[in-house]
Amino acid sequence: MQAVFANFDEYLKAFGLTIGLFVVSGIGALVWGTILAVFRVGPVSILNKAAALYVILFRNTPLLMIFIFMAIAMPVLGYNFKFVEDFEIAGYNVSAFFFRSCVALTLYTSAFVCEALRSGVNAVPLGQAEAGRAIGLTFGQSMREIVLPQATRAVIPPMTSVLIALLKNTSVAAAFGMAEATATMRALTNDNADQRIGIFLAFAIGYIVLVEVVSLSSYVVERKVKVAR
Amino acid sequence: MSTSVLFDAPGPRTIARHRIYTVISLVALAALVAFAVWTMYDAGQLEYALWEPFVTPEYIQYILTDGLLKTLEMAFFSIIFAVVFGLAFGIAKLSDHEWVRRPAWLVVEFFRAVPVLLLMVFAFYLLAIGDGPLSSFWCVVIALTLYNGAVLAEVFRAGINAVPAGQGEAAYAIGMRKSQVMSAVLLPQGVKIMLPTIISQMVVVLKDTSLGYYILAPGLTAVGKPIYLEFGNQVPTAIVITAIYVAVNLVLTWIATVLQKRLVGEKKLLDVPMVGEAHAGGSATAP
Numbered sequence: 284m285q286a287v288f289a290n291f292d293e294y295l296k297a298f299g300l301t302i303g304l305f306v307v308s309g310i311g312a313l314v315w316g317t318i319l320a321v322f323r324v325g326p327v328s329i330l331n332k333a334a335a336l337y338v339i340l341f342r343n344t345p346l347l348m349i350f351i352f353m354a355i356a357m358p359v360l361g362y363n364f365k366f367v368e369d370f371e372i373a374g375y376n377v378s379a380f381f382f383r384s385c386v387a388l389t390l391y392t393s394a395f396v397c398e399a400l401r402s403g404v405n406a407v408p409l410g411q412a413e414a415g416r417a418i419g420l421t422f423g424q425s426m427r428e429i430v431l432p433q434a435t436r437a438v439i440p441p442m443t444s445v446l447i448a449l450l451k452n453t454s455v456a457a458a459f460g461m462a463e464a465t466a467t468m469r470a471l472t473n474d475n476a477d478q479r480i481g482i483f484l485a486f487a488i489g490y491i492v493l494v495e496v497v498s499l500s501s502y503v504v505e506r507k508v509k510v511a512r
Numbered sequence: 513m514s515t516s517v518l519f520d521a522p523g524p525r526t527i528a529r530h531r532i533y534t535v536i537s538l539v540a541l542a543a544l545v546a547f548a549v550w551t552m553y554d555a556g557q558l559e560y561a562l563w564e565p566f567v568t569p570e571y572i573q574y575i576l577t578d579g580l581l582k583t584l585e586m587a588f589f590s591i592i593f594a595v596v597f598g599l600a601f602g603i604a605k606l607s608d609h610e611w612v613r614r615p616a617w618l619v620v621e622f623f624r625a626v627p628v629l630l631l632m633v634f635a636f637y638l639l640a641i642g643d644g645p646l647s648s649f650w651c652v653v654i655a656l657t658l659y660n661g662a663v664l665a666e667v668f669r670a671g672i673n674a675v676p677a678g679q680g681e682a683a684y685a686i687g688m689r690k691s692q693v694m695s696a697v698l699l700p701q702g703v704k705i706m707l708p709t710i711i712s713q714m715v716v717v718l719k720d721t722s723l724g725y726y727i728l729a730p731g732l733t734a735v736g737k738p739i740y741l742e743f744g745n746q747v748p749t750a751i752v753i754t755a756i757y758v759a760v761n762l763v764l765t766w767i768a769t770v771l772q773k774r775l776v777g778e779k780k781l782l783d784v785p786m787v788g789e790a791h792a793g794g795s796a797t798a799p
Contacts, residue, residue, distance in 0.1 A: 345722035
C-alpha cells in the first residue's frame with residue numbers, strides 16, 4: 284500500500300484517465316449505439332440486417348482484437364489518427380492512443396448498447412402502441428407519450444450493466460499504451476514487487492468505487508422514472 | 513412489420529418511400545464496403561503474398577494448435593473451474609448462516625466489480641513472474657475462473673431461486689435434509705434453467721482469454737503477432753484471427769439457443785441481478 288500512497292498523484296491520474304476513457308467512449312457508444320438501434324428496429328429491412336450483422340460481429344469479437352485492428356492494422360492502412368494531436372482541449376492534447384482506444388471501446392460497446400435499447404423497445408407491450416393508435420395519436424405522439432417513456436424505464440437496468448462492463452473494459456487500453464489504472468498498477472507492481480497485494484487491493488478498490496458510483500446513479504435514475512403500474 | 517410496436521403495417525405510399533430508403537442505404541452500404549476494400553487494396557493488403565500464410569498448411573497448423581487449441585484449453589479449464597467456484601459460492605450465498613452468506617457475498621461482489629485484466633496482471637505478478645510456480649497460461653485461467661465464477665455464482669443463486677418454492681417445501685415435508693433438498697431437488701431442476709446462461713457465459717470466457725495477450729500468455733491473439741511481424745500482413749492476420757473467434761463464438765451461441773429451446777422453452781433467459789444491485793435491496797429472480 285505504501286507504494287500507492289507514495290505515488291498517490293499517479294494513482295489519481297491513472298483513474299482520471301480511466302474515467303476519461305469511460306466518459307468519452309460511453310458517450311460515443313450511446314450515440315452510435317442509438318443510431319444502430321434505430322436502424323435495427325426501423326422499417327428499412329436492409330438497414331435492419333446491416334445493424335444485426337454489426338451487432339453479431341462486434342459482440343462475438345474479443346475487445347482486444349478490435350484494439351489490435353485500431354492500433355496495429357489501421358496504421359498499415361494509413362490511418363494512424365495522428366491528426367487528433369493537433370487539437371487542444373482545455374490545454375490538454377488528445378493523444379492518438381487515447382483517440383484510438385476510445386474508438387475501439389465505442390465500436391465494441393455500441394453493439395451492446397444497441398441490443399439493450401432494442402430489448403427496451405421490445406419490452407413495451409404491443410397493446411400499448413395499438414391503444415395509442417386507436418385513440419388517434421400520431422406516430423410522433425405515440426412515440427413521445429407511450430412507447431419511449433416505457434422503453435426508457437425498461438432500458439435502464441441493461442444499460443447500466445453495459446456501462447459497468449465498459450468501465451471495466453477500459454482496462455484493455457492498458458495493453459495499447461494508455462497509462463490508465465491497470466497499466467499503472469502493473470508499473471507500480473513491477474517497481475514494488477514486495478507490495479503487490481496491497482497495490483492490487485488499492486486499484487481494485489478504485490474500480491469498485493467507480494462501479495458503485497455508476498450503479499448507484501442508475502439506481503437513483505431508476506427510482507426517479509419509476510411509476511406504479 | 514405489422515407485429516412491431518413502433519409501426520402499423522405500411523400502406524402503398526409508405527412502401528414506396530421505404531423502397532427509396534432501401535436504395536439509398538444499399539448504395540451507402542455498398543460504398544462503405546467498396547471504400548474499405550479499396551483502402552486495403554491501396555495499402556497493398558490484398559496481395560496474395562500477404563494472405564498466403566493462411567492457406568499454407570504449416571501456418572494453419574500453427575494457428576490451430578498454438579492458437580485456437582490453447583485458447584480453447586484456457587476457456588475449457590476456466591469454465592470448468594468457474595462452474596465449481598460458482599456452485600460453491602452460489603449455494604453459500606443461499607446459506608441460512610449469516611457467517612457463510614456474508615463472506616460469500618463479499619467475494620462474489622469483489623470479483624464481479626474488478627476488471628478481469630487487473631486480476632490477470634495481479635495473478636501474473638503473484639504466481640508467474642520471476643520463479644513463480646505457474647505459467648501465464650494458468651494465470652489467465654485463474655483470473656477468468658475468479659471473475660466468471662463470481663458471475664456464475666449469481667447465476668446459480670438466481671437459478672435455484674427460480675425453482676418453484678413448493679418443490680423445496682415438499683422435499684422438506686417428506687423429511688429430507690437441507691443438503692438433500694439442494695442436491696436432489698433444487699439443483700437438478702435449477703441446472704436445467706441455468707444451462708443456457710452458463711453456455712452464454714462460455715462466449716464471454718472465450719473472448720476474455722484474448723486478454724492473456726497482455727501477460728504474454730499463449731492463444732489465438734498471441735499467434736497473430738509472429739505472423740504479422742514476419743509477413744507485414746497486419747490486416748489479413750487481424751481479419752483471419754477475428755473470423756476464427758467469431759466462428760467459435762457463433763457455434764457456442766447456437767448451442768445455447770438450441771439448449772434454451774429444448775430445456776426451458778421460449779421463456780426469456782434467466783434474469784441475473786447486476787453488480788452492486790444487492791445492496792439496493794433488489795433480489796431479482798426469474799419469473
